[in-house]
Amino acid sequence: MLSFLCRVFVDSWVGRVVVGLFFLTFVGWGVGDVLMNIGTERADVVARVGPDPILVPAYEQALRMEMPQIAQQMHLDDPSQIPAATREQIAQQVLQRMILQDEVALAARNHGLLVPDSAVRAEIFAIPAFQDKSGKFDRALFNTRLRSSGMTEARLIELVRAEQASKALMEPIRNGATAPASLVRRIFDLEAQTRRVDIVRVPFAAQTPAAPTDAQARRFYANHPWQFEAPAYRHARIVVLSPQTVARSITIPDADLHHMYEQQAQRFNTPETRSVQVITAPTEARARELLATWQGGANWDAMQKSAGKDSASVEMDDIRISSVPSQELGRQIFTAPSDTVSPPIHTDGGWAIFRVIHVTPAHISDFDSARPALQAQALAERVQAQIGDRVQKLQDAIAGGGLDSIPSDLGAVAVAGNVDAHGMTQEGTPAPIPGSTAVRQAIVARVFSQPKGSAPELLQAPEGTWYAVSIDGETPARAQSYEDAAQKVRDAWMDDARRHAADQAATMLYTQAQDGGGLAHIQPAVADMVHSAPFSRTHDVNEVPHDVAEIAFRLDHTGQSLMVEADGAFYVATLTDISTPDPAAQRMLFDRIRTTLSQAVADDVEMSYAQALQAIVKPKPNPSAINAVMSAVSGKGNAEAGQ
Structure with missing residues (x-):
């Protein structure tokens, strides 16, 4: 479910903070841990996280939204056509997301973190996908977007509330993690020297x-x-089928490219983003005191220490104006000059001062500019969907009639001629075998290892390439006279x-x-x-x-x-x-290294916390309920779902 939110509502403030944690923790969280905790459960419960059940309707809704998207990506007419192994993987992934969300939400609740309705409303109203061209919340657009995605209003509110509670729990954990100064300086010295x-x-x-x-x-x-010495040559007939050769046989209609362009408007029309350092203070006097220190030449480390316990500091990289919690603060950040400390600004949360450290201008790509990228994406998707079927047809053709019976519409490329062990022709030029150096080396090696006259066999080379070879002549190597x-x-x-x-x-x-x-x-x-x-x-x-x-x-x-x-x-x-330069002379590089290392430390802390939650909560899935949902969603049962 959170992957759905990440795709559709990626610009939301909560999505930037919480979804990243969820994707990180998937790496270290495996279904093997769940298997240790399988227990007896009633039929309408897919899994239980502590006292909280994940009910069949919620899981079924999540899968119903996920399966059609996967089927579309695979160019299948119906989710029931998705292979069983893939359906099992999707089911596990969706369940893992829901369990992890509930684990973090449960931890937030246990710590007394409650999200008021007003905060949930403000968060939803701030999601760009629900705003009109003027940036205001549009109820009709909201209803349309939810209806088209299969999301109910109640479910969205539930998810946003859980995410905000999770954010309130996880942000302090993440923000408290910083890279040691000695490590930052060591890496800086290595890179800047x-x-x-x-x-x-x-x-x-x-x-x-x-x-x-x-x-x-x-x-x-x-x-x-x-x-x-004159090298040995073999006369070979070679057939190659690869993603590149298949792509050459596919034509993408302009109408499809225009549709993709409209669907991916955010990709090709990106607003301005800024990286900024912000300090918030409880009073204007305190803000001006911090302002004087900052304008006096203090660096960001010193300012974070100066903020002390009564103020807060945060560094945000490449944010959009819609991502700033305060509208007034966002307006000021996105009109301020770069590398200048702003005077105090009054916000809903108190007083704030800030410094813009990097500006990435807005970028708009029209359809003609975006066409090459769209063409490449469409070809890659169609090749991925078709190449398995084409490989099977090529194999059947070779088995039925050798290299003389290959259909012309498969996108396979045939070449023939004399080649030496280095892939060179008798004229001293590279043999016209399609593919990279690694592919060519694999095919040439097969040419010189396959017995002359043996039946061709379809084999796999690197980079998703398939090929078959037939050897019908050879010239032995011979020493040249002086x-x-x-x-x-x-x-x-x-x-x-x-x-x-x-x-x-x-x-x-x-x-x-x-x-x-x-x-x-x-x-x-x-x-x-x-x-x-x-x-x-x-x-x-x-x-x-x-x-x-x-x-x-x-x-x-x-x-x-x-x-x-x-x-x-x-x-x-x-x-x-x-x-070795002084960090003050290369502030941008030093700050980038510190930020990157601090993010890595924060990721490790989040991962450790998520693993600790997993050990404490011990979620219990219900395989029979998972299988029942899979049958309802895809039309086929999967006895192994959830295992």
């Missing part, structure tokens, strides 16, 4: 060794025979000699740098040396290859040197500077 190097590139191509004599070339030929490979031998000898010369030159520079304290101290001065710009673990610079930067961050102190082979050259570099 920059280094500089003096660097010299010694490219292979710049070396000019003398051409080999005939004796040298012949000796190189004798010592590297594997480099000078006379036939003479030019190739000389080219290979020169390549090897250039690399060896570059290695010697770079090694001499590296040894001098190590002994003399760095490249800058070598005499005479190195002509091609470059003083690099600062680089970090997350930001490379053009003159410093990533391999060099990675090793540079392993060095302990300036003056140390390194030597690396990369990109057709040897690099010699000396570490010349290590700089």
Whole structure:
């Protein structure tokens, strides 16, 4: 049920706070825990959470709303066509959501958290899905949206009340979790630290060794025979069916794309969002006292400490104006300039001061701009729905008549020709096998492992690709004579000699740098040396290859040197500077790291609390009632539902 609210009413304040917890806790909550607590229960109870029953009608309504959506996504005409295993998974997921919701609501009730009708009404009125173009609650739109989604008004009120009680319980738990300052500083130092190097590139191509004599070339030929042989080739007929090949055979009508665009208006028409730090105080005098401290240069950590017990502080990331509980506060936040502390504002909850730390402008994409994304989404959905059936038809066709009887409407691609073990043709070009490198490697490996003349077999490659191979000819590998490979031998000898010369030159520079304290101290001065710009673990610079930067961050102190082979050259570099900025100089980065880590800590705390609730409450499902609901919803029983 909460997934329904998340999809339809995603902009609500309560949805942003509570639904995130529920999705997180699903990861650690398994049906195995429930199995330990199965007991005898009356037929109209699907599960019991403490003293509270989850009744059959509520569970049936939740599944009735979930099943058609899943069937539509799978392009099925009726929920009864959903495979039994999928129906079982849906039933478990819906039941888990309802149980978890009731567990948190029960905990909130046990702590005496009651939600007044006025708060529930205000929350529902603030849901954008129920508002007209002017932003006011529209009763007719409210009724229409509920009716189209199968949600009753009473059930919505019940859900919102439970969510608000859960929010009142969970927000203090989450807000009290912060990342340790030492950890934040450690991560900041790792990410923000920059280094500089003096660097010299010694490219292979710049070396000019003398051409080999005939004796040298012949000796190189004798010592590297594997480099000078014509490879084995196999003549293969290959059929490939993949999501990409199927997609090429599907046409999406414009009418369908227009309908998707209308259904996903929020995706392509996003309002402005802002990240803001807010402190609320009980009186104007207290707010002005905090304002003076903030404007005096105090950072956010200091302001949170200054707020003390009589005030509250919160940092909200990427919120919409509709997500701010106070209309006046929301209006002020969304008209204030960035990075400026506001004067005190009177709100329903007291006085507030704030600082906008980031603004993401509103973005509107018209249909033509959204078309590529809609096209890709529609193709992905239809491919997912159809590929299983097409694979079965391809398998039947191959079994019935081999590779000559494949229907043209399956979206399969056929290629034929000679290919070597590296996937190259006799002309030295890559064989036109559709798919990624991993797919091509799997198919070529099959070409060289399948016996010649054996019947083709439909096999699965990486990335959801299916293929079949037929081998009808082969050319064994053969050694090339020195006379036939003479030019190739000389080219290979020169390549090897250039690399060896570059290695010697770079090694001499590296040894001098190590002994003399760095490249800058070598005499005479190195002509091609470059003083690099600062680089970090997350930001490379053009003159410093990533391999060099990675090793540079392993060095302990300036003056140390390194030597690396990369990109057709040897690099010699000396570490010349290590700089760790003050967090005050990179406030946005420091705040982002602190926020990310604090969110991770808060997630862990929420997870621990949810697991503790699970151990205390010990929910008891009723498998027979679950099976009865499944039969009513999908038209088929499922003896394993809830197990």
